[in-house]
Amino acid sequence: MDFTLPTGSGFWNPIAWLIAFIVSLLIVYIIRSFGRRDYKKDTEQVKPFLSGNVEEPDKLMLKSENLYWGFKESMKGYYQMMKKLHTGDLRDYVLWFIIVIILLFVVVEVI
Secondary structure (H helix, E strand, O other), rough: OEEEEEEEEEEEOOHHHHHHHHHHHHHHHHHHOOOOOOOOOOOHOOEEEEEOOOHHHHHHHHOOHHHOHHHHHHHHHHHHHHHHHHHOOHHHHHHHHHHHHHHHHHHHHOO
C-alpha cells in the first residue's frame, strides 16, 4: 500500500515525515544529553544577573521607550510626518485604503 500523496509541486508521505520527526527528536535528545550535570534547580544558579551583578527581576525590566529608542530616533522624520497625517478618523483610513487599491489596479492594468 502506497501512502504517497502526489501534488502539483512534489509529494507528501506521512511515513517519511514521521521518520524525520523521530530522527529529529533523537538528535535533540543527544544534543541535550551533552548538557551540564551540575545544574541545580532552585539555587543561586537560577537568579538573573546583569553583567555579573545579581539583580532582582523587577530591576531588570526595560521600558519600551528605552527598548525602541534607536529605531524611533532613526525614523524621527517619518514619525513626525505620520503624526501630522494621523487624524484618528476611520473614514480617512478607508479613503487611503481605497486610493491605494485603485492605484494598484491601475498599475496592474498597465503592466
